Amino acid sequence: MKFSVTVVLKKDVLDPQGKVVQNTLNNLGMSDLKSVRQGKFFEIEIDEQDQKKAEIKVDGMCKKLLVNLIIEDYKINKL
Amino acid sequence: MKFSVTVVLKKDVLDPQGKVVQNTLNNLGMSDLKSVRQGKFFEIEIDEQDQKKAEIKVDGMCKKLLVNLIIEDYKINKL
Numbered sequence: 510m511k512f513s514v515t516v517v518l519k520k521d522v523l524d525p526q527g528k529v530v531q532n533t534l535n536n537l538g539m540s541d542l543k544s545v546r547q548g549k550f551f552e553i554e555i556d557e558q559d560q561k562k563a564e565i566k567v568d569g570m571c572k573k574l575l576v577n578l579i580i581e582d583y584k585i586n587k588l
Numbered sequence: 589m590k591f592s593v594t595v596v597l598k599k600d601v602l603d604p605q606g607k608v609v610q611n612t613l614n615n616l617g618m619s620d621l622k623s624v625r626q627g628k629f630f631e632i633e634i635d636e637q638d639q640k641k642a643e644i645k646v647d648g649m650c651k652k653l654l655v656n657l658i659i660e661d662y663k664i665n666k667l
Contacts, residue, residue, distance in 0.1 A: 515594070515629050530630070534649055541645070543633040550594050550627035551609070556620040566620070570613055 510555055510563045511588040514571060517548035522580045551575060552588070560587065589634055589642045590667040593650060596627035601659045630654060631667070639666065 518524050524546050531545040553570065557563040567585055576583045597603050603625050610624040632649065636642040646664050655662045 513594075515592075517629065517631065527630075530653070533653060537652055539645065539649055541635040543635050544631075545633075546631040548629035548631070550596065550629040551606075552596065552623075552625040552627070554622040554624075556622050566618065570618055573616055574609070574612060 510557055510560065512553050512555075512563070512567045513586045513588050514551040514553060514567065514575060514583055515548060515586075516551075516571075516576050516581050516583045517546060519580055519582055548581075549575075589636055589639065591632050591634075591642070591646045592665045592667050593630040593632060593646065593654060593662055594627060594665075595630075595650075595655050595660050595662045596625060598659055598661055627660075628654075 527544075527546040530547060531542060534542055534545065553567055555563055555566060557566060564585060564587075571583050571585070572578065606623075606625040609626060610621060613621055613624065632646055634642055634645060636645060643664060643666075650662050650664070651657065
């Protein structure tokens with residue numbers, strides 16, 4: 510079973526990396542740009558047929574390693 | 589208008605970062621893990637009402653800066 514996990518900084522946390530990307534795009538002549546925020550993306554495949562159980566496992570991975578819950582939000586989707 | 593862009597390494601390109609995450613999860617006792625691949629995630633907000641035009645602009649940003657087309661694939665979604 511395959512899941513995608515997207516991790517983004519919480520709304521009120523500064524995102525310097527996204528800011529740099531935004532400035533660079535502006536310098537490349539892209540106007541109308543309001544905001545860019547950068548995050549992480551994981552594609553996780555696990556050997557578990559039961560979707561509920563699989564989701565619980567992926568959620569555990571997020572909490573234990575992939576996400577810093579203090580400053581980041583995450584979303585899990587089945588692929 | 590807000591879009592999400594996910595960038596992942598092409599299927600046949602080695603992903604050492606994902607491998608490290610996978611090994612670490614294994615060491616933390618997560619079994620049943622088949623594969624982990626890591627990518628990038630962008631949330632882009634642009635000041636353009638027409639969805640078609642907006643998508644073309646975001647696609648241009650991907651091609652010019654965000655994505656290395658030789659080794660990476662990308663997907664654009666409207667949020």
